[in-house]
Amino acid sequence: MPTLIATATARKGLTLMFVSLFLSENKHTIPDGQTQKNAPAVVWWLKLWHISIQTEEEDAMAVEEADYERWKLYESEYWILYLRADDQRYLGRAYAWLKREGKMQLFSGLSIDELADLRAVLKKYEGAVARLWKPALMPEHFNYLWLGNEIDKHGGHGHMHIVPRYSIRRMFAGVTFVDENWKGNYTPHNRVQLTKKTLKQLVDRLRRELTA
Numbered sequence: 431m432p433t434l435i436a437t438a439t440a441r442k443g444l445t446l447m448f449v450s451l452f453l454s455e456n457k458h459t460i461p462d463g464q465t466q467k468n469a470p471a472v473v474w475w476l477k478l479w480h481i482s483i484q485t486e487e488e489d490a491m492a493v494e495e496a497d498y499e500r501w502k503l504y505e506s507e508y509w510i511l512y513l514r515a516d517d518q519r520y521l522g523r524a525y526a527w528l529k530r531e532g533k534m535q536l537f538s539g540l541s542i543d544e545l546a547d548l549r550a551v552l553k554k555y556e557g558a559v560a561r562l563w564k565p566a567l568m569p570e571h572f573n574y575l576w577l578g579n580e581i582d583k584h585g586g587h588g589h590m591h592i593v594p595r596y597s598i599r600r601m602f603a604g605v606t607f608v609d610e611n612w613k614g615n616y617t618p619h620n621r622v623q624l625t626k627k628t629l630k631q632l633v634d635r636l637r638r639e640l641t642a
Contacts, residue, residue: 501633504554504640508547511555511640513633519622520593521600521607522559522569522636526551528588535588537576552592558639559594569594573616603628 497515503524504511514523526548528535540548552574560568573593578586593616596609605628610619624632 501629503633503636504551506547506551508544509551511551513629513636514591515629516623517621518624518629518632519607519619520595520609520616521602522562522594522632524555524592524636526590526592530588533585533587534578534581535586537588537590540588548590552590554640555592558636558642561639561642562635563600567600570597571595603631 498512501513501515502510503513508529509526510529511524511526514525556572573595575591597612600607
């Protein structure tokens with residue numbers, strides 16, 4: 431498992447353990463009555479940590495791919511480009527959503543104009559990611575996937591996944607990203623869900639590059 435920021439749940443467990451040890455240890459070293467006197471302060475401190483941790487957990491849990499406008503990166507005549515907000519194992523992963531309505535849309539069913547526009551969107555995004563990470567850190571490769579497997583979710587509506595691939599680890603906003611499957615299929619992989627704050631930073635930077 432790659433190095434990632436510690437989860438709020440893990441910090442909560444460590445905090446509870448620390449406070450329990452603090453109270454048990456100081457029962458023998460603090461004069462009689464002192465433990466009870468200090469208990470309200472310790473409880474207040476624990477509550478403060480719990481509120482902070484709970485806020486972090488809610489922030490992470492509130493990240494939903496369905497917040498489409500929040501994760502929108504770019505729009506062309508036939509396509510809308512979104513960040514894949516619920517999984518950023520591959521830093522910068524996105525998908526191009528076909529604006530034409532319909533279900534069970536096959537790649538072979540795209541019109542000449544839709545195909546040409548998709549190619550332009552892909553080239554634009556590749557350039558944006560390359561400029562964002564600088565030449566030395568840009569993705570070494572991209573995977574493009576037209577799957578449509580989650581029919582219960584989108585009815586097979588046409589969209590293409592864009593998955594940057596990296597040979598070495600990358601850092602963004604204090605988070606380490608590792609392509610565990612470099613030189614192999616991008617899946618299976620451990621999903622990485624970032625907080626809304628980190629996702630917003632990523633979206634803002636990509637939007638700037640896409641409109642540059």
